[in-house]
Amino acid sequence: MQVLYVFAHPEPRSLNGALKDHAIDHLRRAGHAVDVSDLYAMDWKARLDAADSTGPAAGRFDPAQASKLAYENGWQSADIAAEQDKLRRADAVIFQFPLWWFSMPAIMKGWFERVYAYGFAYGVGEHSDQRWGDRYGEGNLAGKRAMLIVTTGGWESHYSARGINGPIDDVLFPIQHGMLHYPGFDVLPPFLLYRAGRMDEARFAAERAALDQRLDTLFTATPIPFRRQNGGDYDIPALTLRDAIAPGAHGFAAHVADPAADVAT
Amino acid sequence: MQVLYVFAHPEPRSLNGALKDHAIDHLRRAGHAVDVSDLYAMDWKARLDAADSTGPAAGRFDPAQASKLAYENGWQSADIAAEQDKLRRADAVIFQFPLWWFSMPAIMKGWFERVYAYGFAYGVGEHSDQRWGDRYGEGNLAGKRAMLIVTTGGWESHYSARGINGPIDDVLFPIQHGMLHYPGFDVLPPFLLYRAGRMDEARFAAERAALDQRLDTLFTATPIPFRRQNGGDYDIPALTLRDAIAPGAHGFAAHVADPAADVAT
Numbered sequence: 237m238q239v240l241y242v243f244a245h246p247e248p249r250s251l252n253g254a255l256k257d258h259a260i261d262h263l264r265r266a267g268h269a270v271d272v273s274d275l276y277a278m279d280w281k282a283r284l285d286a287a288d289s290t291g292p293a294a295g296r297f298d299p300a301q302a303s304k305l306a307y308e309n310g311w312q313s314a315d316i317a318a319e320q321d322k323l324r325r326a327d328a329v330i331f332q333f334p335l336w337w338f339s340m341p342a343i344m345k346g347w348f349e350r351v352y353a354y355g356f357a358y359g360v361g362e363h364s365d366q367r368w369g370d371r372y373g374e375g376n377l378a379g380k381r382a383m384l385i386v387t388t389g390g391w392e393s394h395y396s397a398r399g400i401n402g403p404i405d406d407v408l409f410p411i412q413h414g415m416l417h418y419p420g421f422d423v424l425p426p427f428l429l430y431r432a433g434r435m436d437e438a439r440f441a442a443e444r445a446a447l448d449q450r451l452d453t454l455f456t457a458t459p460i461p462f463r464r465q466n467g468g469d470y471d472i473p474a475l476t477l478r479d480a481i482a483p484g485a486h487g488f489a490a491h492v493a494d495p496a497a498d499v500a501t
Numbered sequence: 502m503q504v505l506y507v508f509a510h511p512e513p514r515s516l517n518g519a520l521k522d523h524a525i526d527h528l529r530r531a532g533h534a535v536d537v538s539d540l541y542a543m544d545w546k547a548r549l550d551a552a553d554s555t556g557p558a559a560g561r562f563d564p565a566q567a568s569k570l571a572y573e574n575g576w577q578s579a580d581i582a583a584e585q586d587k588l589r590r591a592d593a594v595i596f597q598f599p600l601w602w603f604s605m606p607a608i609m610k611g612w613f614e615r616v617y618a619y620g621f622a623y624g625v626g627e628h629s630d631q632r633w634g635d636r637y638g639e640g641n642l643a644g645k646r647a648m649l650i651v652t653t654g655g656w657e658s659h660y661s662a663r664g665i666n667g668p669i670d671d672v673l674f675p676i677q678h679g680m681l682h683y684p685g686f687d688v689l690p691p692f693l694l695y696r697a698g699r700m701d702e703a704r705f706a707a708e709r710a711a712l713d714q715r716l717d718t719l720f721t722a723t724p725i726p727f728r729r730q731n732g733g734d735y736d737i738p739a740l741t742l743r744d745a746i747a748p749g750a751h752g753f754a755a756h757v758a759d760p761a762a763d764v765a766t
């Protein structure tokens with residue numbers, strides 16, 4: 237299968253760099269073809285701006301409108317179009333990064349902002365009172381899988397249900413649901429490596445083995461059952477959960493289907 | 502009072518630009534001194550990398566270690582040190598941005614990554630089995646106030662308790678709690694402007710008036726009661742809520758003190 241590996245860490249000789257090299261090697265040995273977008277090594281342009289389009293300059297820069305025009309007319313800058321091509325041919329995409337201030341590094345955030353063009357990753361499908369586009373489980377990236385590989389300096393307990401940083405599933409929800417499920421990806425549970433600053437050879441060998449297992453099941457593991465926007469669970473256009481769906485539940489977790497409850501509804 | 506206004510939008514002639522100009526003007530008319538960090542206009546460097554230190558090059562770039570050394574030895578690049586000076590003299594800081602992919606624009610994420618140096622915004626205070634640093638309500642920015650001004654394309658219902666994007670308080674928690682409360686800020690409730698793409702003059706006038714009211718109470722409004730890490734609510738070093746605190750509660754909301762429950766505990 238075809239895998240795209242998007243990586244953001246400034247130092248190749250880091251734990252993240254070693255983990256990335258190991259993962260790519262493992263995927264290739266398993267017979268997969270791997271495209272690598274090593275954002276720091278590529279000197280990826282982090283900021284979205286008017287220079288992202290080679291088309292005629294508008295008077296006033298509207299990010300969504302400029303993205304739409306550039307995507308429709310072939311005016312996108314070459315680096316953006318190249319990443320979209322990698323996404324189109326990928327069967328699965330892996331995003332690896334250290335958790336900096338509870339999100340991805342700025343350089344990777346800028347990858348999403350620029351590569352996720354209007355018409356490609358958002359603004360897809362019919363927008364009306366009956367349908368708010370093809371998103372959250374539908375869209376141009378539907379049928380592809382995505383998985384995060386994330387390292388943290390903090391301990392696992394700090395990211396537990398009552399941990400001070402918030403549960404890791406909630407910390408990652410804006411990424412896994414808002415950036416991956418949104419344009420259609422099936423999102424696998426993340427591979428998490430806590431307390432990355434305290435790593436010895438024995439532990440790193442164990443972590444590599446655990447990662448290998450996750451890579452070996454990249455195309456068979458069960459995705460997180462995020463609800464589909466147009467699957468009947470939401471009122472449109474309010475886009476709130478219908479009363480009958482997970483009654484009384486609120487917050488991020490309500491958007492993950494409970495297989496037991498699904499039988500009842 | 503002294504206010505720092507950090508702004509991220511690529512187009513001055515946008516709704517965000519107009520809102521920013523209005524807010525700064527209003528603050529100055531009220532007698533405040535305002536520093537403005539208009540990140541696109543400043544051509545702010547978004548990515549954190551080894552060039553952020555003017556000190557001797559290490560063989561292998563460790564972001565936290567390099568930041569620590571640069572901060573301690575005066576090796577920080579001038580743009581970083583200048584922003585830290587603005588933070589030091591500020592009584593309140595406002596961060597205004599459009600919500601792009603459920604977080605701040607990459608250019609502002611890079612402001613936090615680079616300006617929030619080790620020893621300045623993290624790695625502050627004693628780290629031991631008894632104390633995990635001065636953070637979450639303590640730290641070098643304690644005593645200062647912070648407030649987000651955020652615009653979204655989506656509707657308010659999409660960000661409601663059962664809305665498809667997740668509740669806005671949860672979407673913003675990694676920023677308000679993880680990036681602002683963490684180094685010590687008292688965080689005010691955000692000023693939110695939904696459906697920013699549908700704005701006419703009448704509505705914009707009403708939004709400006711609502712914002713004026715928030716700016717007029719910048720130094721008097723009650724902050725979000727995020728729990729202090731070292732205030733007795735957490736077990737250290739696990740950093741999980743003590744059993745007696747908000748028993749049974751989990752997730753982001755558990756880290757906001759409930760005034761009613763506080764009386765009981």
